[in-house]
Amino acid sequence: xxxxxxxxxxxCGLHLTREVLxxxxxxxxxxxxxxxxxxxxxxxxxxxxxxxxxxxxQLKELEEHGMIEKKIYSEVPPKVExxxxxxxxxxxxxxxxxxxWGDTHRxxxxxxxxxxxxxxxxxxxxCQGYREMFARGETR
Amino acid sequence: xxxxxxxxxxxCGLHLTREVLxxxxxxxxxxxxxxxxxxxxxxxxxxxxxxxxxxxxQLKELEEHGMIEKKIYSEVPPKVExxxxxxxxxxxxxxxxxxxWGDTHRxxxxxxxxxxxxxxxxxxxxCQGYREMFARGETR
DNA sequence: CAGCATAGGGATAAATTTATCCCTATGCCT
DNA sequence: AGGCATAGGGATAAATTTATCCCTATGCTG
Numbered sequence: 117x118x119x120x121x122x123x124x125x126x127x128c129g130l131h132l133t134r135e136v137l138x139x140x141x142x143x144x145x146x147x148x149x150x151x152x153x154x155x156x157x158x159x160x161x162x163x164x165x166x167x168x169x170x171x172x173x174q175l176k177e178l179e180e181h182g183m184i185e186k187k188i189y190s191e192v193p194p195k196v197e198x199x200x201x202x203x204x205x206x207x208x209x210x211x212x213x214x215x216x217w218g219d220t221h222r223x224x225x226x227x228x229x230x231x232x233x234x235x236x237x238x239x240x241x242x243c244q245g246y247r248e249m250f251a252r253g254e255t256r
Numbered sequence: 257x258x259x260x261x262x263x264x265x266x267x268c269g270l271h272l273t274r275e276v277l278x279x280x281x282x283x284x285x286x287x288x289x290x291x292x293x294x295x296x297x298x299x300x301x302x303x304x305x306x307x308x309x310x311x312x313x314q315l316k317e318l319e320e321h322g323m324i325e326k327k328i329y330s331e332v333p334p335k336v337e338x339x340x341x342x343x344x345x346x347x348x349x350x351x352x353x354x355x356x357w358g359d360t361h362r363x364x365x366x367x368x369x370x371x372x373x374x375x376x377x378x379x380x381x382x383c384q385g386y387r388e389m390f391a392r393g394e395t396r
Numbered sequence: 397c398a399g400c401a402t403a404g405g406g407a408t409a410a411a412t413t414t415a416t417c418c419c420t421a422t423g424c425c426t
Numbered sequence: 427a428g429g430c431a432t433a434g435g436g437a438t439a440a441a442t443t444t445a446t447c448c449c450t451a452t453g454c455t456g
Binding site for chain 3: 258260261262278279280306307309310313331332333334
């Protein structure tokens with residue numbers, strides 16, 4: 117396994133939090149789990165932009181950091197369910213705030229992000245949003 | 257300049273926000289600026305773990321995203337001051353929440369983060385904290 | 397039987413982010 | 427004159443994170 121080489125900065129709250137939330141899909145995963153999307157296959161459907169591999173990796177890190185818990189059912193086909201731990205739940209206000217902030221400023225953000233120098237292509241259908249699915253009754 | 261190759265995911269608030277806050281020092285920089293640490297050299301002193309180069313890069317991205325504004329004084333030696341824009345200020349509740357969450361759970365987080373498999377060395381003096389400096393009257 | 401669904405993970409490549417090093421410029425101070 | 431402080435950025439290497447591909451396993455279904 118890969119082993120970090122640069123010292124990790126964890127001496128201010130900001131860095132500790134960043135360490136936990138750092139990962140392309142981690143906030144989205146926590147959000148999903150909080151909305152009762154517990155099975156990896158469901159998460160994968162919700163986040164078509166992500167690969168099974170990446171989700172596995174990031175879920176494992178969240179679990180190692182104690183933000184989520186994994187329950188394995190001895191069935192076939194395999195069944196696994198994740199849930200937020202207490203400390204994981206305590207992150208939700210932050211996740212919610214991030215979600216709201218992004219939605220509130222969506223049009224502005226889309227503009228500046230899209231116009232930033234290093235931007236290439238932009239995908240707009242990576243995370244369909246639970247609400248839409250919910251609206252169509254496809255959430256389970 | 258580097259140009260992105262994978263499509264950027266910006267369709268849910270979480271991803272938009274992540275895009276803006278994603279950078280090792282960005283949250284810390286926003287926090288610093290909000291506390292009136294406006295000059296690059298001051299920030300560098302506050303964050304000894306960072307290089308001038310990285311700060312420059314991340315400050316520029318924050319500026320391109322419209323979170324901060326740069327004011328250049330035509331003096332010698334050069335003087336530059338950053339300040340939060342209105343939308344930049346609107347991020348502060350999130351930054352504060354992240355900061356608080358990290359501090360609140362510090363001992364737990366230090367443990368799990370330190371014990372995670374891929375961890376090597378850990379630096380504990382990267383971001384000394386404005387408060388300490390302030391307490392010693394070294395903040396200006 | 398062939399194929400699907402479920403979940404997990406190794407190996408490796410590619411992409412992206414950070415780190416290093418070096419160079420520019422100009423007054424002031426010793 | 428030589429060195430410091432200030433701010434910026436190019437070029438390139440190293441580190442880190444994501445993406446791709448492939449393989450395992452087991453009942454059920456058509």
